[in-house]
Amino acid sequence: MPFILETIVATKNADGSFHVRPYGLHQDGEDWIFLPFRPSPAIENVERHPYLTVSAPSDVRVIAGLLTGRDVVETVPADVIDGVRLKDTTGHLELEAISFVDHELRPRFRCRVLHQAAHRPFVGYNRAQAAVLEAAILSTRLGMLPQEKVETEIEYLRIAVEKCAGAQEQEAWDWIVEKIEAHYRR
Ligand SMILES: Cc1cc2nc3c(=O)[nH]c(=O)nc-3n(C[C@H](O)[C@H](O)[C@H](O)COP(=O)(O)O)c2cc1C
Known part of the structure; x- marks a missing residue:
């Protein structure tokens, strides 16, 4: 790989x-x-x-x-x-x-x-940022993935957001979750 x-x-x-x-x-x-x-x-x-x-x-x-x-x-x-x-x-x-x-x-x-x-020193990883990245990728594959898998993964990723997000990560997360929920409401 x-x-x-x-x-x-x-x-x-x-x-x-x-x-x-x-x-x-x-x-x-x-x-x-x-x-x-x-x-x-x-x-x-x-x-x-x-x-x-x-x-x-x-x-x-x-x-x-x-x-x-x-x-x-x-x-x-x-x-x-x-x-x-x-x-x-x-x-x-x-x-x-x-x-x-x-x-x-x-x-x-x-x-x-x-x-x-x-341009800026890289000083560490953030779990909520990684969770947003994963959720963002999921949000581009909704037509290809089973709904249950997407929802299970979102629930797992949400743990890192709840523990580690700053305001930017929380807002980004909310945008992605809103997109995913809107897709399944359609
Ligand atoms: C982290 C991340 C990586 C992605 N990698 C790809 C990729 O390698 N190729 C691709 O076509 N789309 C990828 N996507 C999805 C595209 O960003 C998304 O489908 C976008 O709307 C594509 O725009 P386009 O249709 O104008 O190319 C990725 C999305 C994310 C969040």
Whole structure:
């Protein structure tokens, strides 16, 4: 199994704006493999403009907000590529996609690191942030997973949120839970 980095990827849209979403990048030696599921604007974006950034958000509301239609992203220009990164990030990478393997479901872009920078010291893990991340991933797979599994996992993850969340983590959690509950009410 590869090491997978759960992060925020920014790719350039045809109109010059940026598409910013959470994705998992798979490590392969010094390279990173970007695997967006079809359909995704990120695929056409990287085919047209093969430069992307990955940023780790300091605030998990960025992850939850992007998946629940909230305007939570502040970006700044990247350092060496034509791209943007999250403004509030512990660190970021700037990547060039150097090869593309097409696939009907999940094409693969192999990406090389052109530049990396750290912006804040990383001083420890937080269980509520990890729980929000897990719940966020679950919330993107509701059509694929049995409802009972999702609900059981949410109840388990809730323990870490109740014990360890700050205000940001609690708000992000609430957004994700609201999304999941709305899905099952439909
Ligand atoms: C932590 C995390 C990792 C994710 N990794 C991927 C991924 O590798 N590929 C993917 O297509 N979607 C991934 N998703 C789901 C996408 O973020 C979500 O489906 C998003 O709406 C995709 O936007 P798009 O359809 O514009 O590509 C991930 C979500 C989270 C929260």
